[in-house]
Amino acid sequence: MSFSNLILEDYDHVRVVKINRPDKLNALNTETIAQLSEALKAANQDENIRAVILTGVGEKAFVAGADISEFAQYSIEEGKGLSAKGHDILFNYIDQMSTPVIAAVNGFALGGGLELAMSCHIRYASSNARMGLPEVTLGVIPGYGGTQRLAQLVGRGKATEMVVSGGMVDADGAKASGLVNEVFELEELLPACMKLATKISRNSPKAIGFALQAIQAGYEPSKAGLKREVELFGESFGTDDFKEGTTAFLEKRKAEFSGK
Numbered sequence: 001m002s003f004s005n006l007i008l009e010d011y012d013h014v015r016v017v018k019i020n021r022p023d024k025l026n027a028l029n030t031e032t033i034a035q036l037s038e039a040l041k042a043a044n045q046d047e048n049i050r051a052v053i054l055t056g057v058g059e060k061a062f063v064a065g066a067d068i069s070e071f072a073q074y075s076i077e078e079g080k081g082l083s084a085k086g087h088d089i090l091f092n093y094i095d096q097m098s099t100p101v102i103a104a105v106n107g108f109a110l111g112g113g114l115e116l117a118m119s120c121h122i123r124y125a126s127s128n129a130r131m132g133l134p135e136v137t138l139g140v141i142p143g144y145g146g147t148q149r150l151a152q153l154v155g156r157g158k159a160t161e162m163v164v165s166g167g168m169v170d171a172d173g174a175k176a177s178g179l180v181n182e183v184f185e186l187e188e189l190l191p192a193c194m195k196l197a198t199k200i201s202r203n204s205p206k207a208i209g210f211a212l213q214a215i216q217a218g219y220e221p222s223k224a225g226l227k228r229e230v231e232l233f234g235e236s237f238g239t240d241d242f243k244e245g246t247t248a249f250l251e252k253r254k255a256e257f258s259g260k
């Protein structure tokens with residue numbers, strides 16, 4: 001597979017994976033998801049790679065979400081398929097990798113972008129980063145693990161507030177709630193991630209793989225939640241609110257939703 005939407009760079013035992021669609025704020029279309037899946041599988045299977053840094057190209061966005069223009073016309077079944085396949089090939093895959101993945105959140109991390117960062121094992125952010133799950137403003141719900149992983153990181157109350165308000169938090173707010181571990185000025189972000197990755201790469205790769213498996217096993221009960229998320233994400237695609245929300249985004253206007 002050619003990685004037309006990614007830039008890959010190796011520094012000793014560290015691989016940096018950059019999502020490279022800056023004109024679309026690195027929005028995740030299905031092609032980019034497939035390429036990320038392949039790139040991360042290759043890194044996980046590469047004997048020489050002991051840590052991965054995942055980031056976005058440009059100074060504005062890590063990833064501004066799933067590509068709305070791609071799924072706006074999807075049916076309920078296609079919506080379920082989109083979510084289930086994403087979980088399978090990318091979001092759950094990262095969570096289960098034996099090589100640690102550090103998300104370098106260099107700007108907007110919204111919707112699928114925040115879900116991608118939350119699938120990573122560790123998150124560092126730049127001071128200009130803004131994070132949120134705005135799906136309900138589009139008439140849909142988070143479909144790449146956001147209904148489960150956000151609560152695991154920040155607690156159920158804060159997660160519910162973020163999901164139902166669709167609002168964003170800034171970098172300091174994200175650090176205060178545990179959504180990111182550390183905040184740096186933008187130009188310091190990648191060097192800080194590299195320092196951490198280098199430290200990781202000096203430790204036992206086998207022990208790290210075991211530790212990640214043990215940590216991950218503690219969150220197994222969320223599998224039921226992930227399954228329900230796929231079903232309800234798909235159901236959203238059958239509503240008038242979904243049509244209105246996605247059309248309004250593409251027409252660059254505010255959505256007007258009907259009653260329950």
Ligand code: COA
Binds near residue numbers: 065066069110112
């Ligand atoms: N899907 C598809 N395209 C997207 C996108 C997404 N999630 N996020 C941004 N883009 C595109 C815009 O359509 C625009 O494309 P255009 O120049 O061809 O019109 C380009 O990226 C730049 O975005 P723009 O909205 O003009 O930048 P902004 O600075 O005014 O606003 C955001 C930045 C992040 C607030 C805004 O882009 C946004 O709200 N994005 C969607 C976030 C979202 O709802 N994500 C969840 C999806 S499930």
